[in-house]
Amino acid sequence: RKEVEQDPGPFNVPEGATVAFNCTYSNSASQSFFWYRQDCRKEPKLLMSVYSSGNEDGRFTAQLNRASQYISLLIRDSKLSDSATYLCVASGTYKYIFGTGTRLKVLA
């Protein structure tokens, strides 16, 4: 079983839709959590950190549930430019454990 698990998708959604991705992690000692975005043949880029209190950045909302060891990302009002792979990360003090990523394609 992978330490961080994500549904690989692809998720094909129309522009303007709301889409949610989920991720589970197995190491209860994980301290920090992130969502990264990766475009085709590019490096991962930090989208947002994830906190138990939940955090929002524009159309993006991330949530952490430590009891269930579950991380989520909600994207509202999807844009064509949101098409990418979204990587979930659980981290100890320095080592990032990535999920396999969830592919999102936003359709016109």
Next chain:
Amino acid sequence: GAGVSQTPSNKVTEKGKYVELRCDPISGHTALYWYRQSLGQGPEFLIYFQGTGAADDSGLPNDRFFAVRPEGSVSTLKIQRTERGDSAVYLCASSLTKGDGYTFGSGTRLTVV
């Protein structure tokens, strides 16, 4: 520099050859990491440097892989006797110190033929 720089961006080598991949981190970043990303997978941890020393090399797959950071800045990942299974994108990241957020370089795409 402004970002993490990796060279070469692409490398094609024959099975059995030796390769070196270079990473130039953000100036002042003491922590440096190497990851490997295979097609359809997330990046996998290889090694972490704090300053000049390899603080954690537990992700290196076998003794054909070695990395150095002699002056605490530029790092080189060295792969001996390359195999076709080594083909992947090798990503370098740096952070100001341990525990801070990473900035990734654009990676080196290694193809072993």
